[in-house]
Amino acid sequence: MAHSCQHGDSACSGGKAHADKDEDRLVHEQLRRIGHKLLVMSGKGGVGKSSVAAGLAIALAQRGFRVGLLDVDLHGPSIPKILGVQGSFHVDDQKRLVPHALTENLHVVSIQLLLDNPDAAVIWRGPVKHGVIKQFIAEVHWGDLDYLIVDCPPGTGDEPLSIAQTIPDVHAVVVTTPQEIALQDVRKSINFCRRAHVPILGLVENMSALVCPHCGKEVPLFGAGGGRKTAERMHVHFLGNLPFDLRVVEAGDAGTTLGLVQSENGSYANALNALTAEVIQRCSPPADFQDQEIRREESEEKTAMEPNVLRIAVPTAEGRLCNHFGHCEKFVLIDVRGSEIQNRTEVTPPPHEPGLLPRWLADHGVGMVIAGGMGRRAIGLFEERGIRVLTGAPTDDPQNLVRRYLEGTLECGANVCDH
Numbered sequence: 400m401a402h403s404c405q406h407g408d409s410a411c412s413g414g415k416a417h418a419d420k421d422e423d424r425l426v427h428e429q430l431r432r433i434g435h436k437l438l439v440m441s442g443k444g445g446v447g448k449s450s451v452a453a454g455l456a457i458a459l460a461q462r463g464f465r466v467g468l469l470d471v472d473l474h475g476p477s478i479p480k481i482l483g484v485q486g487s488f489h490v491d492d493q494k495r496l497v498p499h500a501l502t503e504n505l506h507v508v509s510i511q512l513l514l515d516n517p518d519a520a521v522i523w524r525g526p527v528k529h530g531v532i533k534q535f536i537a538e539v540h541w542g543d544l545d546y547l548i549v550d551c552p553p554g555t556g557d558e559p560l561s562i563a564q565t566i567p568d569v570h571a572v573v574v575t576t577p578q579e580i581a582l583q584d585v586r587k588s589i590n591f592c593r594r595a596h597v598p599i600l601g602l603v604e605n606m607s608a609l610v611c612p613h614c615g616k617e618v619p620l621f622g623a624g625g626g627r628k629t630a631e632r633m634h635v636h637f638l639g640n641l642p643f644d645l646r647v648v649e650a651g652d653a654g655t656t657l658g659l660v661q662s663e664n665g666s667y668a669n670a671l672n673a674l675t676a677e678v679i680q681r682c683s684p685p686a687d688f689q690d691q692e693i694r695r696e697e698s699e700e701k702t703a704m705e706p707n708v709l710r711i712a713v714p715t716a717e718g719r720l721c722n723h724f725g726h727c728e729k730f731v732l733i734d735v736r737g738s739e740i741q742n743r744t745e746v747t748p749p750p751h752e753p754g755l756l757p758r759w760l761a762d763h764g765v766g767m768v769i770a771g772g773m774g775r776r777a778i779g780l781f782e783e784r785g786i787r788v789l790t791g792a793p794t795d796d797p798q799n800l801v802r803r804y805l806e807g808t809l810e811c812g813a814n815v816c817d818h
């Protein structure tokens with residue numbers, strides 16, 4: 400997947416900068432062709448994150464969606480094992496990797512398939528990992544996808560951060576088990592998403608209860624209801640739970656998860672179907688990415704946004720970005736689909752009142768704010784609603800700012816107001 404500078408070789412002094420720009424452009428072009436991007440993460444290892452990512456990908460593909468499954472668990476990739484995928488990749492005429500086609504509409508990429516020796520340990524530092532993850536987006540022939548599911552290693556390290564930075568509109572699916580120790584770590588994942596401005600699609604509780612194969616009675620192996628309670632407490636949507644099923648272990652070990660999900664109609668498959676339906680519903684329209692309580696409160700007032708359209712709000716005074724977010728004259732609302740600006744409107748905010756603007760902008764269907772300065776409390780209120788905030792943007796015409804943001808050339812300084 401080596402990438403070369405189109406402007407020349409090492410003699411080109413700007414070679415690295417050109418190559419970086421080319422790669423950013425490629426990432427951008429690829430991402431425009433992908434509808435929904437989901438980052439499957441967990442606070443703790445072994446809670447079944449990869450199994451959930453694989454199960455979800457299969458179930459979505461089974462419903463006719465075009466799905467990409469990207470395994471960026473660089474140190475412990477398990478997707479190929481779970482799915483029984485072997486061999487190496489082909490390269491197309493544009494030197495892009497062709498993902499492994501597990502089914503006609505489910506395509507898989509994992510670092511494991513690039514290693515000459517499957518038992519080799521990957522020893523990379525953060526910047527190298529970041530580069531590889533970007534290449535997995537830029538230099539893989541993903542084509543048009545409805546969903547890209549990214550399986551990350553457990554925790555809040557380099558990989559989820561790189562995904563958050565590389566895929567601006569990614570949403571997180573956080574997986575946990577009901578044990579207190581897993582729930583403690585999942586709270587860290589939720590806080591990570593809030594800090595990294597990754598909206599959370601919802602929480603999945605895996606291995607909820609063992610369904611006894613003899614009497615059908617549910618045995619709560621790791622406690623009961625902890626995932627739902629944590630979701631409620633952290634104001635995150637609860638997507639559903641999956642039971643503990645020994646066939647998941649067997650299928651994972653044998654590489655037959657595809658067959659298990661496609662053919663079974665027991666309690667695991669039923670729960671996975673319900674989870675998939677919930678994910679689909681939450682992914683469309685995007686304005687639905689709101690915390691449960693807030694959604695309940697505001698459901699009647701909200702502006703319904705078209706699927707795949709992101710509405711970006713910029714506070715302005717005299718037609719340019721205004722550094723005083725809470726005291727701006729107007730908000731310019733710019734609707735973006737992929738990398739195209741589609742519409743621009745202006746709205747006058749209500750008189751300043753602490754905490755009012757995040758809710759008011761949410762009512763207007765806003766999914767992102769580009770601001771100069773903003774207080775920490777307001778940032779927190781936006782994040783609670785799954786609205787991404789970019790601060791430290793320069794004073795400029797709002798449309799220019801959005802265009803530069805879409806091109807990846809918007810440079811932001813410090814938040815000029817962080818009280």
Ligand SMILES: Nc1ncnc2c1ncn2[C@@H]1O[C@H](COP(=O)(O)OP(=O)(O)OP(=O)(O)O)[C@@H](O)[C@H]1O
Pocket residue numbers: 441443444445446447448449450451472475477551552553605606641642643644645646647648649651652
């Ligand atoms: N619902 C389930 N019922 C029974 N076993 C499960 C279930 N989900 C996952 N498992 C099993 O638990 C083990 C860990 O699952 P998996 O590899 O998906 O977890 P992970 O969170 O991705 O782990 P890692 O820490 O390696 O990233 C596997 O043996 C898998 O088959």
